[in-house]
Amino acid sequence: MNEQTSQWLSPAEQHAWRSFIRLHQKLSATLIRDLQAHAKLSGADFEILVALTDAPDGRQRFQDLAKTVEWEQSRLSHQIARMTKRGLVAREECPEDGRGAFVVITPAGRTTIESAAPHHVALVRRLVIDALGPDELATLARISDRILGQLDSTSP
Numbered sequence: 001m002n003e004q005t006s007q008w009l010s011p012a013e014q015h016a017w018r019s020f021i022r023l024h025q026k027l028s029a030t031l032i033r034d035l036q037a038h039a040k041l042s043g044a045d046f047e048i049l050v051a052l053t054d055a056p057d058g059r060q061r062f063q064d065l066a067k068t069v070e071w072e073q074s075r076l077s078h079q080i081a082r083m084t085k086r087g088l089v090a091r092e093e094c095p096e097d098g099r100g101a102f103v104v105i106t107p108a109g110r111t112t113i114e115s116a117a118p119h120h121v122a123l124v125r126r127l128v129i130d131a132l133g134p135d136e137l138a139t140l141a142r143i144s145d146r147i148l149g150q151l152d153s154t155s156p
Helices: 011-039 043-054 062-069 073-085 107-127 134-154
Strands: 059-061 089-094 097-105
Touching (some): 011 043, 011 107, 043 073, 043 089, 062 073
Antiparallel strands (some): 059 097, 089 097
């Protein structure tokens, strides 16, 4: 079905869609405000630090990190510059590729994320995990995985 012949959402579909969007917006805003208040981290800071702690040796090539967080290179460049000034990450040249660079979590960055994570996880647990039963949580995971698969298959 192309855009010109798309069918409007039914009331039930519209309700589900708008509830999902509102959930995403409100949950994201709540988590970001809490990170700022308790850890002095922006949502972007946290996302980068998590991606780096998930990577071997706490480092990723710049372009791989951009793919991981699904950001444009320019946005990532500006964010990394801000985080570098605060001592959370460092840029290292890639010895194999003179044009490439690594983004590396610093000891201060690791301390910051390790300090922020327990409170963040407790809030995620309180707001989401504890609100769902085991079957609902499994359903949420299946639905999320299915939508992510659809997005991955249609992404350029």
